[in-house]
Amino acid sequence: MGRVSEPIRRPRPARRGRLARFTAAFAVLLGLVAYVAVHYVTGSKGAPRCSVGTGANRYEFTPEQASNAATIAAVGTTRGMPERAVTIALATALQESALRNIEHGDRDSLGLFQQRPSQGWGTPEQILDPVYSSGKFYEGLDKVPGYSRLPLTVAAQKVQRSGFPQAYAKHEPDATLLSAALTGRSPASLSCTADVTAGRPGDPARIRAELSRAFGAGTTARPAPVAPGAAGANAGAPPATYLTIPVQESRGAREQRGWELAQWAVARAEDLRVAEVVYGDRAWVADDASGDWEPAGSRSTDGASVRIRLAR
Incomplete structure (x- = not known):
């Protein structure tokens, strides 16, 4: 008898489908890893932290x-x-x-x-x-x-x-x-990034209410003029809103109280839509990818108040 040839075995469609899905998922994963790596190496701003x-x-x-x-x-x-x-x-x-x-x-x-x-x-x-x-x-x-x-x-x-x-x-x-x-004992030690580029503008009334609830009725924020050295507004954009928070003596340590208020504003920046905080000769800006405090230059305050700029 002649030898009966064996049928050619072809991959099953289901197996080919699983292989294709696995290959696609692996490619997506590699792309995600590459994206994260590039942003980490280049210092690009990622999720707020x-x-x-x-x-x-x-x-x-x-x-x-x-x-x-x-x-x-x-x-x-x-x-x-x-x-x-x-x-x-x-x-x-x-x-x-x-x-x-x-x-x-x-x-x-x-x-x-x-x-x-x-x-x-x-x-x-x-x-x-x-x-x-x-x-x-x-x-x-x-x-x-x-x-x-x-x-x-x-x-x-x-x-x-x-x-x-x-x-x-x-x-x-x-x-x-x-x-x-x-508590302000460790000045400029809180590093944060915050996304305040989109969404609602900062609300001075809410800032005052939250300050009063957290620190008592004696702590408030007052309207302030445009800060020295502030960047000019874009054409047609609403003017920036600045507030100052007077720093009162607290157990004989005004500077520590100032840093307590300043770092409270940074910690709550995303929720309260705070774009910039300046105290003494240091400044924090929400869209700075480092999230660190930097020299304030001409924007410096005298230490008797904390100045904040609200998102617009």
């Missing part, structure tokens, strides 16, 4: 987290709490919510500190207000005898009653960097 510290002793976070951290710090200093209290509060919020004002949690826990309405912390609406929830945390901390001398985990646990009290410890280094910057 913030950081404090340097080298291995560095904490990076988002503008949303920066805004919440700034509120926690401002509420603490306004209540006359020391920097150690701010560090404890920030470490607690880092553990409980990663500094995000979340609307969920274990059982009925909510907000930055995962406070529970059923346990007397307040209504859900109150707890989801960062100013209120921060105040309630400090209220509890202030009742802990000698909290500033206690290990951070012990002090935080006496307020929170967490099921995992040791978890707070790992956040102490980052919280220490944040509190030093946001």
